[in-house]
Amino acid sequence: xxxxxxxxxxxxxxxxxxxxxxxxxxxxxxxxxxxxxxxxxxxxxxxxxxxxxxxxxxxxxxxxxxxxxxxxxxxxxxxxxxxxxxxxxxxxxxxxxxxxxxxxxxxxxxxxxxxxxxxxxxxxxxxxxxxxxxxxxxxxxxxxxxxxxxxxxxxxxxxxxxxxxxxxxxxxxxxxxxxxxxxxxxxxxxxxxxxxxxx
Numbered sequence: 001x002x003x004x005x006x007x008x009x010x011x012x013x014x015x016x017x018x019x020x021x022x023x024x025x026x027x028x029x030x031x032x033x034x035x036x037x038x039x040x041x042x043x044x045x046x047x048x049x050x051x052x053x054x055x056x057x058x059x060x061x062x063x064x065x066x067x068x069x070x071x072x073x074x075x076x077x078x079x080x081x082x083x084x085x086x087x088x089x090x091x092x093x094x095x096x097x098x099x100x101x102x103x104x105x106x107x108x109x110x111x112x113x114x115x116x117x118x119x120x121x122x123x124x125x126x127x128x129x130x131x132x133x134x135x136x137x138x139x140x141x142x143x144x145x146x147x148x149x150x151x152x153x154x155x156x157x158x159x160x161x162x163x164x165x166x167x168x169x170x171x172x173x174x175x176x177x178x179x180x181x182x183x184x185x186x187x188x189x190x191x192x193x194x195x196x197x198x199x
Contacts, residue, residue, distance in 0.1 A: 054079070112160060161177060
C-alpha cells in the first residue's frame with residue numbers, strides 16, 4: 001500500500017437479495033452457507049438451473065434432497081460440491097472418491113458428531129450427568145445453545161446419508177435412517193459404555 005494512494009470505492013459486494021446473484025450472468029459460482037435448509041434449497045436449485053456451480057455445507061439440505069440435487073447436477077452439467085457438509089475439516093468425501101473408489105468397502109466407522117462424542121465421553125469417563133456434560137460442551141462452544149440436531153441424532157443422520165452415497169454408492173432418504181438421540185440414554189447406558197471403554 002502506498003501512502004498517497006487513494007482507493008476508489010467499488011460497487012457494493014454485499015446483498016440480501018439472492019436474485020441479485022442468482023440471475024447475474026457475471027457470477028458463475030454460488031457458495032451457499034446459510035442455516036435455513038429450505039431457503040438454501042431454493043437458492044441451490046435455482047443456481048443449478050441457471051448453470052452455476054454450487055458449493056454448499058448444508059448437510060440437511062443435501063440429505064433431504066439428495067436424489068433431486070444429483071439429478072439437477074447431471075441435467076445442467078454443473079459442479080455441485082459439498083465436502084464441508086461432512087466432517088468439514090477432514091476431506092472424507094474426496095478421500096472416498098479418489099482413494100477408495102475402486103475398493104470394496106464393507107463398512108465405515110466414524111465419529112459423526114463431535115458434540116455427542118464429547119458428551120458421551122464426559123458422562124462415561126468422568127461421571128458427569130448428561131446435563132452437566134451438555135452445559136460444559138455449550139460453554140466451550142462445542143454445542144449450540146439449541147443442541148437438538150446434535151443430541152437427537154439428526155446431524156449424524158444427515159452426514160451418514162451423504163457418506164453412504166460416497167462409500168457405497170447408495171442414495172438413502174432421511175426416513176431410511178434411524179436416529180436415536182443421546183438425550184434418551186440413562187445411567188445404565190452410561191455404565192455399559194464405561195465397561196466397553198475399559199475393555
